[in-house]
Amino acid sequence: MRRWQRLWLAALALSCAACPDRGVVALSPPVSGWPSEPRHLQPDLTKLDLLFVVDNSRSMADAQLRLFAQIESFVRDLRSPLCADSDALSNGRNCDFVSRDETLVSRGFTDIHVGVISTDLGTPGSMVPGCDDASRGDHGLLNPIRNGFAQRAHLPWAPRRPDAVTAPAGFRPMACNNDPDQFPSFITFCSNGPNTADMTCDVSGMNASTRHPATFSDWFVCNAGLFVNGCGLEQPLEAAWRALIFHDASDRTDNSSPNAGFLRADALHAIIVITDEEDGSARNCDYDEGFSATRGGAACADAKSVYAQSSASWSHEFNLDQRFYRYAPGGPQDPTWSLDRYLDRRSSSSARRWERDFDSISPGHPERLVFAAITGVPLATATRDGRTDWTALLGAPSSRGPDDYDGRDSSASIAGVQPSNGPFSMRAANVDPACEHVVPACRLEGSTYDPGSPCANAQSMAFPARRIVELARRFDELPRCNGAPCRNGLVSSICAQSFAPAFDALARRLRERAVTGCLAPSVPMRTALDGRRFVDCQLLEAQPASVQDCDAARGRVLPASPEDRRYVDENGVGRRQCVVVQRGRIGGLTEDGPGWSFAPAREPSASCAGHIRFAPGSTPLPSTITRLECARR
Numbered sequence: 001m002r003r004w005q006r007l008w009l010a011a012l013a014l015s016c017a018a019c020p021d022r023g024v025v026a027l028s029p030p031v032s033g034w035p036s037e038p039r040h041l042q043p044d045l046t047k048l049d050l051l052f053v054v055d056n057s058r059s060m061a062d063a064q065l066r067l068f069a070q071i072e073s074f075v076r077d078l079r080s081p082l083c084a085d086s087d088a089l090s091n092g093r094n095c096d097f098v099s100r101d102e103t104l105v106s107r108g109f110t111d112i113h114v115g116v117i118s119t120d121l122g123t124p125g126s127m128v129p130g131c132d133d134a135s136r137g138d139h140g141l142l143n144p145i146r147n148g149f150a151q152r153a154h155l156p157w158a159p160r161r162p163d164a165v166t167a168p169a170g171f172r173p174m175a176c177n178n179d180p181d182q183f184p185s186f187i188t189f190c191s192n193g194p195n196t197a198d199m200t201c202d203v204s205g206m207n208a209s210t211r212h213p214a215t216f217s218d219w220f221v222c223n224a225g226l227f228v229n230g231c232g233l234e235q236p237l238e239a240a241w242r243a244l245i246f247h248d249a250s251d252r253t254d255n256s257s258p259n260a261g262f263l264r265a266d267a268l269h270a271i272i273v274i275t276d277e278e279d280g281s282a283r284n285c286d287y288d289e290g291f292s293a294t295r296g297g298a299a300c301a302d303a304k305s306v307y308a309q310s311s312a313s314w315s316h317e318f319n320l321d322q323r324f325y326r327y328a329p330g331g332p333q334d335p336t337w338s339l340d341r342y343l344d345r346r347s348s349s350s351a352r353r354w355e356r357d358f359d360s361i362s363p364g365h366p367e368r369l370v371f372a373a374i375t376g377v378p379l380a381t382a383t384r385d386g387r388t389d390w391t392a393l394l395g396a397p398s399s400r401g402p403d404d405y406d407g408r409d410s411s412a413s414i415a416g417v418q419p420s421n422g423p424f425s426m427r428a429a430n431v432d433p434a435c436e437h438v439v440p441a442c443r444l445e446g447s448t449y450d451p452g453s454p455c456a457n458a459q460s461m462a463f464p465a466r467r468i469v470e471l472a473r474r475f476d477e478l479p480r481c482n483g484a485p486c487r488n489g490l491v492s493s494i495c496a497q498s499f500a501p502a503f504d505a506l507a508r509r510l511r512e513r514a515v516t517g518c519l520a521p522s523v524p525m526r527t528a529l530d531g532r533r534f535v536d537c538q539l540l541e542a543q544p545a546s547v548q549d550c551d552a553a554r555g556r557v558l559p560a561s562p563e564d565r566r567y568v569d570e571n572g573v574g575r576r577q578c579v580v581v582q583r584g585r586i587g588g589l590t591e592d593g594p595g596w597s598f599a600p601a602r603e604p605s606a607s608c609a610g611h612i613r614f615a616p617g618s619t620p621l622p623s624t625i626t627r628l629e630c631a632r633r
Helices: 061-068 071-079 213-224 236-246 390-394 466-477 500-513
Strands: 004-008 047-054 082-085 102-106 111-118 186-190 268-274 369-375 415-418 422-425 489-493 525-527 533-535 537-542 566-568 574-580 596-600 610-614 625-631
Touching: 047 236, 061 213, 061 268, 071 111, 071 213, 071 500, 082 500, 111 213, 111 236, 186 213, 236 268, 236 466, 268 500, 369 466, 369 500, 390 466, 466 489, 489 500
Parallel strands: 047 111, 047 268, 268 369, 369 489
Antiparallel strands: 004 625, 082 102, 111 186, 415 422, 525 533, 537 574, 537 625, 566 574, 596 610
């Protein structure tokens, strides 16, 4: 008799979600922290919360325009179903529903929150020209045009500061009425599906939402069109931390934070940073929140004097901007917070792990948080085996491994000369001998380098954003998802003339992450006499309490064993239990019909051999409880 290993599942949507390894046959999805007891299933993951961190310093006008140009198509992609060939699920594309050899990967998002913050957190302790609110800047408050302390002093259409620049005509669309209170803290795109005609999504005022991508794109520009009068000492990572963690952007019913309601417990989340400078998130012990205690009990070491030009403690005598480039990471002249503040490299079982990093946004679901940056990296971002080559960007790891950011040998980072664009470098503290600044990571695509004027501002450039790249690497490589990398970190060059490739890649990644779950390579397979291939597992599903029958039209049938036909949930309620029919594969094709099938990954890895996929109309109903039983070999 075949012996079975029972694996409890949770959060099934279009694919199987997570189970801990029980020893012989294991589910190994990119998730962690799942309990061993059954849980109610969540509905399809169709909600998305996007935080845009927009650099509003003097050099960013053109980059903001390139950002605006992508939003409408980005929203259209996000709401579109994602498909793939049945044997190439890792190469998703927008569905055309013409080819029978397509597998639905994701249904697309129907409810999208978009919030915008600036990179301006002021220069606490010092008055610096161009930094209007020295103590807080815009403080990570959503919609800084409405709520930012500094941004209100230099609104794009009416800056008060004498040296500030007014945004040119056409920078903001006609939909913006030059009222700073026009929009709420965040805006919403909503629909009941890609082809919906539901008018209830079109709401103005303090609960602004729309179902029209073109309208939403205009709204986005009205919110993200911060223009260029913000503080030139950018702190994008700390600004994102304040926005989401310090200000508690969750949708708890009792949350009175100014950013409340932005982050939903049943949504996918993304942080998108757009900046042409390195992250300068300086240690400000007013916001330590117990972080320093996790570093071995050390007291917080304040670095606010980095903004005082007279201070001799830092890596440049008078240039405040260069104090955030010329230090050795982790050394005495490093003014920044450890990157563990934003994504702790230590495992979740570590006694001193920081509990208020970005992973705390979605506890137990690290796969639901994506970090993307359009920033200072070379135009041709280095790749290896189809993935970002983090070693090329950051340098060789130290003997303590790739997670030791401070120990990286940055002298081995990529550098060189592009014939038309000039020198570029990702090396730390790599000072340009002809200029006051370090060698840039990239120069604007299509621009011409003049060796006779290497320091001229006429050629737009971006500087090595090594801290931002390292954070993206952690999202990509740290084994946070059930012991495997989440692959949720992306970087692309802000020097590109078009951000379309960056947003195309991000839209694909987000839709792929809306459906989590893999079956490990150890999952048993069998071949029927007619040549059909199956996973040697059965999928059992306890129906909602109101459902009394197994619906064959949805691929549900009664289990062969009478003892498996009834399931008692944690509340003592008896439920009808059904087997979900598994459809086999012949060659590269899955047989037609309702139920589920195993779809092999195109490039199986140590943690993922393939995915569970439900046929159209066969996705589990809300509040079902599903478990997988696989033969023990």
